[in-house]
Amino acid sequence: MANWLVGAALESTRNRVLSVLAVLTLLVLLIGPFFRGIPIISQSFLFYLMFWTGLALAINVVFGFTGYIPFGYFAFYGVGSYGFAMSYLHLNVPLPVAVLVGGAFGLVTGVVFLPMFRLEGIYFAIANFAGAYAIRIAINLTPDDLTGGATGLELASAYAPLQSYYAVLVVTVGVVLVTAWLLRSRLGVMLMAIRDDPIAAETSGINRGRIRSYAWLLSTVFAGLYGAIDAWNTAIVDPASSFDVLLSVKPLLYAIFGGPGTLLGPVLGAGSLYFVDTLIWRALPLGSYLLTGLVLMLVVLVLPRGIIGELEYRKLSLSGVADGLAEFWNRVVS
Amino acid sequence: MIELDGLRAGYVKGIDVLDGVTATFESDRISSIVGPNGAGKSTLLKTIYGFADVNEGTITYDGYDLTEYSPSEMLRDVGIAYVPQERSVFPELSVHENLKLGAWTIRGDETRTEAAIESVYGQFPALDEKRHARAGTLSGGQQRMLEIGRSLLTDPDIVFVDEPSAGLAPDLSENVYDSIDRLREQSVTVLLVDQNIRAAVEYGDDLFIMEQGQVVANEPTDDMTDEVEDLVSEWISAKGEIA
Numbered sequence: 001m002a003n004w005l006v007g008a009a010l011e012s013t014r015n016r017v018l019s020v021l022a023v024l025t026l027l028v029l030l031i032g033p034f035f036r037g038i039p040i041i042s043q044s045f046l047f048y049l050m051f052w053t054g055l056a057l058a059i060n061v062v063f064g065f066t067g068y069i070p071f072g073y074f075a076f077y078g079v080g081s082y083g084f085a086m087s088y089l090h091l092n093v094p095l096p097v098a099v100l101v102g103g104a105f106g107l108v109t110g111v112v113f114l115p116m117f118r119l120e121g122i123y124f125a126i127a128n129f130a131g132a133y134a135i136r137i138a139i140n141l142t143p144d145d146l147t148g149g150a151t152g153l154e155l156a157s158a159y160a161p162l163q164s165y166y167a168v169l170v171v172t173v174g175v176v177l178v179t180a181w182l183l184r185s186r187l188g189v190m191l192m193a194i195r196d197d198p199i200a201a202e203t204s205g206i207n208r209g210r211i212r213s214y215a216w217l218l219s220t221v222f223a224g225l226y227g228a229i230d231a232w233n234t235a236i237v238d239p240a241s242s243f244d245v246l247l248s249v250k251p252l253l254y255a256i257f258g259g260p261g262t263l264l265g266p267v268l269g270a271g272s273l274y275f276v277d278t279l280i281w282r283a284l285p286l287g288s289y290l291l292t293g294l295v296l297m298l299v300v301l302v303l304p305r306g307i308i309g310e311l312e313y314r315k316l317s318l319s320g321v322a323d324g325l326a327e328f329w330n331r332v333v334s
Numbered sequence: 335m336i337e338l339d340g341l342r343a344g345y346v347k348g349i350d351v352l353d354g355v356t357a358t359f360e361s362d363r364i365s366s367i368v369g370p371n372g373a374g375k376s377t378l379l380k381t382i383y384g385f386a387d388v389n390e391g392t393i394t395y396d397g398y399d400l401t402e403y404s405p406s407e408m409l410r411d412v413g414i415a416y417v418p419q420e421r422s423v424f425p426e427l428s429v430h431e432n433l434k435l436g437a438w439t440i441r442g443d444e445t446r447t448e449a450a451i452e453s454v455y456g457q458f459p460a461l462d463e464k465r466h467a468r469a470g471t472l473s474g475g476q477q478r479m480l481e482i483g484r485s486l487l488t489d490p491d492i493v494f495v496d497e498p499s500a501g502l503a504p505d506l507s508e509n510v511y512d513s514i515d516r517l518r519e520q521s522v523t524v525l526l527v528d529q530n531i532r533a534a535v536e537y538g539d540d541l542f543i544m545e546q547g548q549v550v551a552n553e554p555t556d557d558m559t560d561e562v563e564d565l566v567s568e569w570i571s572a573k574g575e576i577a
Contacts, residue, residue: 189435192426196427197422197423197424199418200422200423202406203415203416204409205406205407205409205439206406206438207407
């Protein structure tokens, strides 16, 4: 009983600390656009901090929870940005609705990519990347009237950085909540079981094809939404920047760095690396690419489970400390 | 009973690992399947369970076509559990969480789930002692016990066990075989693939010998012909294993 109380007290303390931190962060982000005079911390910085954190969490739903590496993830971002731009320009839909259209474009493209889940490992990664690149080429070849072809579309009349800032805030809160839910839900347990041992999961009665596709589609919706909001923020879409492979690589890197399959991992990974990336980019624009590559190599070698993953694995988390104290109580005190 | 008729199956189109298997596995009995490496024993279990492609022939269970079911439906809809040859615990989850996942198909019934898990702890006390340990930290033998225990949680009608004693110390092997033996008393049908010929004959009711993708002999273990008995003796004398 005493052991349980020690554990429960520390667990609730941890949850309380995390809740307070989350509320404080949300408050800071809510008033973020009105900060003045703080170096680096600008509205744009906070926008992209949330953008990369959200994309890292969204790709984590596939990569962290199923183990699949979606190198072609940029496709869903890309179609989302085009969905936003075309629905706004050609159909005159309100901007928030156009963002939802972007999410729907991501979802539909995700459905088209679903048969690729018959492939495993590197074959999936390659097929996924090839499919994404094919979409980029296809958009290059479409009529200028529809997509702007190779030069893209301008959205000057949509430019509203404050609105797009709050849009990215809402979507990022959404992906945080979805990840937190996944970690506690049956769907999350099924996904992690499939990731760890697909055969054992299937023999336990879990349909791996169907469950994986749920995670995949959830993730593609968020990529589409982020693509749409970024198009709103920059007021331009074009094949080269909307279908940039770094939109797959960076979120993956952030998730790996922080710890895939967790909530705090991608948040911590994106937050810290984006901050360092911004500092280096200001001093040495091409240096950020070098940094990205170096960090990826170092993380894989030194922290294969990411920061949070290693902490949890080595029982250095607060819950690990709670376990340790409970064991101490059990062995020495009682 | 499970009936196979002219079964051709494999992992790649056009290459049949099973080359026309015809066999009947009777209910409430332990059917031991033995044979040299590459004979198709594990593939036979995988094919019935839906993990390999059937290219020709039929698989029926009490008249139902088993090829209609996917692997994830086998436990819930047909009542067949499967312990694969490869280690299949969830390494990052605790022993208890592994068992809870094994009871996935009855997850709505908490009372039944907990009773089933406690029953497994009763059968395998080593697991009870380590219920909060991460499954990846268990010894090979304990992981095997966990896999077998997990397969029994939902009271399946049939259990497929592939190489239950591979890599286990003798005393642990005995524990595992005893748990398989108890299944007979519970009227559970067992298909046992084993390289340990001595155990396969001792614990099995029927012996199926496979060679080159076919069942070449099928006899009750208490009434074997001289030819099969000589073959079995020869294999056992070769350290109880097939080279």
